[in-house]
Amino acid sequence: MKDQASVLRETDEEARKLARVLLRSARYAALAVLDPATGFPFASRVLLGTDIDGVPVILVSALSTHTKALEADPRASLLTGEPGRGDPLAHPRLTTQSIAEPVERGSAVHQRIRTRFLDRHAKAKLYIDFPDFRFFRLVPQSASLNGGFGRAYVLEGADLMILSPANEAVAAQAAQTVRDLVEEHADLSEALAELFKAPNDAAWRICGVDCAGFDAISGDLLNRCEFESPIENATDIKSHISKIAYSLREI
Known part of the structure; x- marks a missing residue:
């Protein structure tokens, strides 16, 4: 058999x-x-x-x-x-x-x-x-x-799990990272809505960052965006998030 x-x-x-x-x-x-x-x-x-x-x-x-x-x-x-x-x-x-x-x-x-x-x-x-x-x-x-x-x-x-040497550093500066992104990109909410193919009037905000990606939330909707690979340097976090959030506009 x-x-x-x-x-x-x-x-x-x-x-x-x-x-x-x-x-x-x-x-x-x-x-x-x-x-x-x-x-x-x-x-x-x-x-x-x-x-x-x-x-x-x-x-x-x-x-x-x-x-x-x-x-x-x-x-x-x-x-x-x-x-x-x-x-x-x-x-x-x-x-x-x-x-x-x-x-x-x-x-x-x-x-x-x-x-x-x-x-x-x-x-x-x-x-x-x-x-x-x-x-x-x-x-x-x-x-x-x-x-x-x-x-x-x-x-x-x-x-x-996220196995990165930058975990603690990213955690320590997570709130400031989000504030910087909002300050540098006034249209961040609109860019996220476009990325998620959501209505333009949906107010999206980043609700979590880590070495492997970021989370964005709008009301009861939550989306996870993963980086291609976890970052190993905390200074790279903003550029990686911006690259994903504005990826559709670069096509």
């Missing part, structure tokens, strides 16, 4: 990029944990952000089942990827298996994540500083990408 052919494709850079975009462009995700009371898988919806190294982060209440589960067992899975028109199974999605790391309140990492999270989820300001709320970094260990029918890939955790 012949062995059944593998449904997996060889993981290439195109698959890695799709996986990174599915994870980094998600405003929310389905989170699966192990319920310590029953041992059964427990799934819920959480708001999603990313740290400067590409690690996804969640903000959760100590009163919730998933927080208690993560405290008992740090293993978790995230499902990201939006279904579009037609068959929802024909659209790409990513399952990321992670180890949850609690973020110490008051630490430099906490402040960095808090700032990045609020840039993406402004309404979270209503409760982000409540004493029972905390951040977890969900460090990717492996991932399963389904790019649509017949397009399945397995990725390593490192494929989803």
Whole structure:
């Protein structure tokens, strides 16, 4: 009897990029944990952000089942990827298996994540500083990408992370970088709308920068733009963002 052919494709850079975009462009995700009371898988919806190294982060209440589960067992899975028109199974999605790391309140990492999270989820300001709320970094260990029918890939955790020596430097100057871009490009919002093929009256703003790309938001819409490769010098961040934002006007 012949062995059944593998449904997996060889993981290439195109698959890695799709996986990174599915994870980094998600405003929310389905989170699966192990319920310590029953041992059964427990799934819920959480708001999603990313740290400067590409690690996804969640903000959760100590009163919730998933927080208690993560405290008992740090293993978790995230499902990201939006279904579009037609068959929802024909659209790409990513399952990321992670180890949850609690973020110490008051630490430099906490402040960095808090700032990045609020840039993406402004309404979270209503409760982000409540004493029972905390951040977890969900460090990717492996991932399963389904790019649509017949397009399945397995990725390593490192494929989803930003491994650049400039991470800390970019994080330190992120807010100033965005201010400089707005000052230097008065039509930045219009350029982003054109890039995303959005209505011209949509007000787009950059809500996150890192060594691998940038995030832009307009209302409930979030788009991720990846650089061709992560930058290794923080001084290159503005030129890379400008190049992508104005790429259509150069054609």
